[in-house]
Amino acid sequence: MALLKLAVRNLRRNRRRTAITLAAMVIGITGMTALRGFINGQRETMVENVVRGRIGALQVHHKGYVQNVLTSPLQLDMADTPELRKKLADTPHVIAVSPRIEFGAMVSTPDKQPPPEDGSMLPEADQGKTSFFIATAVEPENEAKVTPRRTNLVKVGHMPASPEAPELVLNADFALGLDAKLHEAGAPLPPIEQQLALLAGDRDGALNGENVVLGGTFPSFSPGDKRVGLVPLVIAQRVLRMEGRVTEYGIAVDALSEVDGVKDALQAKLGPDYEVHTWSELFPFIKSLNGTQDFIFSIISAVFLAVVLLGILNAMLMTVLERTREIGTMLAVGMRRRQIIRLFMLEGAVIGTAGVMLGLAVGLALVTWFNHHGIPLPAPGATVDSIVRPYVTSRFIAGIFAGTPLGAALATLWPAWRASRLRPVEALATA
């Protein structure tokens, strides 16, 4: 205790040096905290966009579907029964189940005017267009619970009123390219020759279609996903001649950390005819991206740490040099060499503790402020603002809090050892 008092007093003797060392630590720790917070926030946003904006936390398919999704997605379907839905919904942590069919479809816009009586051709600008897109057939109400980020984005127009409503929701840029007119909610349907046609090959490849209108649009999440749209499930089942069947269930859970347990529980319940995938299995690139980010972060942290600790080491070396006579005196009056080591390491630990407290205070204040206000960071090419909300885990805070004073103490180990090795007579003789 006496040593601690001495250590604190020693640090206060050369205030400017202590302040500079402290400043370096504060900057280093603030930087690390802010960077970690930003990486965490960005990761969360990305996962949110994928999980709550596109696919759901988990997906259930017929066995082999994911592997064969490009060749025969409609053949590997499942009977959509109330029992199956109940089975899925009654699993712990599952909060919503959304039946879906994903399929390639075409949307065809009507001609802008009736064909000329004389049999001549309409000018090209007035001709309807037919375009291919990737359709996801959903029950609007259930889908809103699994991917609320997507359905909430339908700001222009509305989500289909029901699974039977003949309304499409298309990507806004895609709809603009089609020059498709938006249908007001509740308004009577236009005559069929002015409606859109949803066309698709049925399960056996035969072309089929349904008359629909454009109910709403949603903006792009990321580049390259423009030709996409949502179709009410029953309408899609009619076009595909797949009444009562689906190819996918999107599943929402109450906590993303539980997905692996939920996956095992679902797989055990469903048996070998079904396959269950978590979002990270369906989007493996996120995991590898996380790995890369963590690697880069650890390199940056190491550089920060080295700079901070070298600063402490340097300051302490200076101190030992300056206080040679003093150390000689202490040794001469009977202080043990071990106590000298302890004194200098304590000085390091004290400055480390002060630095980490100040650094964390500034860093956490920054992270909290940005968490509150959010950093708008649109993905390149996307028209949806991604708000990044930085945060750090208590584990990270605890790690920094415990590690920095320890590191600072260790950094003083060498200067402290040098001080303890001084010979009292020689030390006293130094000018």
Added chain:
Amino acid sequence: MTALVLTLLAAADPDVADLLKKYDEIMGPAAFEAEATMTATREDGSERTYAMKFLKKDQDKFRIWFSEPSAVKGQEMLRNGDNLWVYIPNLKRATRVANRDNFQGGDFNNADVLRVNYAADYDGKLVDAGQPDAWCIELKAKHKETSYDSIKLWLRKSDYQPLKGQYFGTSGQMIRSATFSEHREFEKGFTRPGRIVMQNELVKTRKSEMKTSRMTLKSDPPAQRFTQADLGK
């Protein structure tokens, strides 16, 4: 060497425009009525057979009625000039489709069936056929509306009958290849292949086979058959 010179001389003989005209006359005579079936084999090995009736008039008017299977019964297609329509009974109306779209989910595209006038859509030049009894024409698209970027076509020297075709996309990749066989005289003085097998070169397990069972060269089908208003009637 002599053989080579002879082949070169022989190959240099015909006028390409003439060959294309011959091809168009065989595959898409000015006016005809025909019945055909198309069997599409998919990657999982399953097959589906469609039965249909064709009617053609002038260079650019084409109509198809589907009768089988029941899923497409009542479906019709119409080509009038550059416009392509499909009538689906469910929709109770016609809707536009594109040249490049698959014909009934098979390996022919719509233009392969409804738009056989290469002379209008492609520029041709003779290339080495690799076989002595045939000419090979390489066709390059004249405009963007064509369904392929280029085509290689082999025509039999003795009677101009098509033997095989290779169809390429914009990247230069072969998308499909066709084999023409069972050439026979459908009407006196009119011979054409009775069977065309279109092999999907991107997904090798997919192919479609078009078999023509009857073909008569009609002099003049009523023009009204080629109007939108007539679809579904």
